[in-house]
Amino acid sequence: MQNNFTHTLSVVVANKPGVLARIAHVFARRGFNIDSLVVSSSMEGNVSRMTITALGDPANLYQIIEQVKKLVDVIHCTDHTGEDVVVKEMALVKVHVGPAARTEVLQVADHFGAESVDMTESSMILMAVGDSDKLEAMLKLLRKFKVVELCRTGKVLMARGELPT
């Protein structure tokens, strides 16, 4: 009777060694799989921002957020699920495609605003940026070609307007 949802958390941490391991411990201990994780620097020098996507039961996740907040090096941790936020990720997709089908692949890329960033006789790499649904839709169309590699950055998120993330 688990109600699993995908949650996107924004975690602001002091930029100190070990902080990622501590956060990962909290998720692992309660059986949460981290779907994606992006760690990057922020405006302030000593502070990093992590965007974590995880699938799980909201009550359980509440507990995880509270435990993550308890970590000394975590400045704050917020679940942005359902909030007015911009969520984007990037994907690189390598497709085995020869000259015959190239046009069709490029049409798909064009429709989703993806860029071709590498092209050889037999392959090309597309770079797409957008929300996860858009990337999924593009991948679905590309599946009829031979997708040989896929690499996604994981989601990054920012609250819209004046609100801080």
Added chain:
Amino acid sequence: MTKTSWDGAQILVKSLEAQGIEYMFGIPGGATIPIFDALVTTGTKIKFVLTRHEQAATHMADGYARATGRPAAVLVTSGPGATNTVTGIMTAHIDSVPMIVVSGQAATHMLGKDAFQEADIYGMTMPIVKHSYLIHDTNHIPRIVREAFHIATTGRPGPVLIDVPKDISMAPFVGDPLAAMELPGYNPEAPAPDPATIQAIADALLRARKPIILIGHGVIISDACTAIRTLAEKIHAPVTSTLLGKGGFPESHALSLGMLGMHGTAYANKAMVEADLILNFGSRFDDRILGVPARFGRDAVKIHVDIDPAEIGKMLKPEIVCLGDARQVAEALLKVVGNPDTGAWIKHINALKKDFPLHYRRTGGLKMQHIIEELYTLTGGKAVVATDVGQHQMWTAQYWKVDRRNDWLSSGGAGTMGFGLPAAIGAQFGRRKDLVVSVSGDGGFQMTMPDFATACNHKLPIKAIVLNNSYLGMVRQWQELFYADRKSGVDLEGNPDFAKIAEAYGALGLRIKRAADVRKVLTRALEYDSGPCIIDVQVHKEQNVFPMVPAGKALEDMILEPRPRRGRPPVAARKK
């Protein structure tokens, strides 16, 4: 701390001293020789106590902290020295006890290269510390020590580990000994109690006819004892405590129900089941008191007062939540509470106490309860009591009424066997003038027995009582009750003569075999004060602790009494 020609080890010792550390327990090794040398060269006031095992060192620091409210430090070497502290750190962490553990480490350039006695203790202990440091720069030492203390002792306390590579302790210190803390993510100040929530609690209390106050370790940590007592007396509510809450409210008080839970008093558990309001101060609703969370206080308004937001809603959903320090909340509540009509309830509680008292028979073999009760009578309950874990612990919790904060030291969350003796040693270092007793079973006692030498070296007049039934009694009890009495791995065959062990250390060894000798021998032990003594009490081998709420059952499923004869089912407490 103005001299600037210190090295890392010296500034570490001076920084610890500046934080008011009085005792440091531990064992040296290759990676900590510079720090041990600094204990000499700095002429520090910190007293180092050499132990026989690092686990015992952590329990000593733990016992010291629980008995005094102040943290002590542990100093161990790298590798096995550090890993031996893991049990003690976990014990302190789960029971919210402040502690500073300083471990030596291989030199920085050797980290991750399987150097001799290299262990990633920083990584290993991550889930069991409040915070930890691996020092990368000698100049960071004063700031890190300051932060470590601040973190260990504020908010919900806990252990902090500082891992010090050998090159860091040997390098010259050229930093600022008064460097400020950098803890942007740590805000331990308890929020001031929210007036609306306080009023909501007061209103709920006024509506309640059968309120009960539940106190946990938080009451002792925040010293809410006086406020809780005044509150209980003002609203005429009975008070029950968790194992770690013992001493938060005087157990000899007429409103006290003693401990609740798995082996709590029958009247505490029955009162909890019947209550229409449960006011919890600083207990985390752990599984040993809840039984089945979904069936705990089903018909009661549950109010949870806790300083740690992560505890709220963890085990059950309370109707009212009050984040804050137990003392501040209790004091705020005192100002607004009314006078609920609890006359009938108190009358009922008193009837429960009369109808379902703790009891045992003094005939038919020497009982553990007899020893505890007699010792309580002889000392008037004026002692610091440290227990181990198991049957003796539960009987001590039942029969030893703790009236004062910090007089009860027991490993609750961790259930660490071997805790009692070293905790008593730590407590005696912190409270030289007070009587300190450790009560252990024969199983747990042998887990840290070598540190009896530490008590002997320092001539600590600890009374180490070994309630010896030649079994790992609690497990044997479960095997008898729930596994058709199939004994497996519980017979402590080959136990030594514990009185002779004491004598081998040049200490006093006493022995009790008969009920008739209890008073005489305990009196002898209490009179002896030139060092520690061991009292080997050979008790009835197959006694069981009751009342008992079997694991996975609710409080109302409590088994009240031992079955009168083999083969008969236990008497259930629930009314048909």
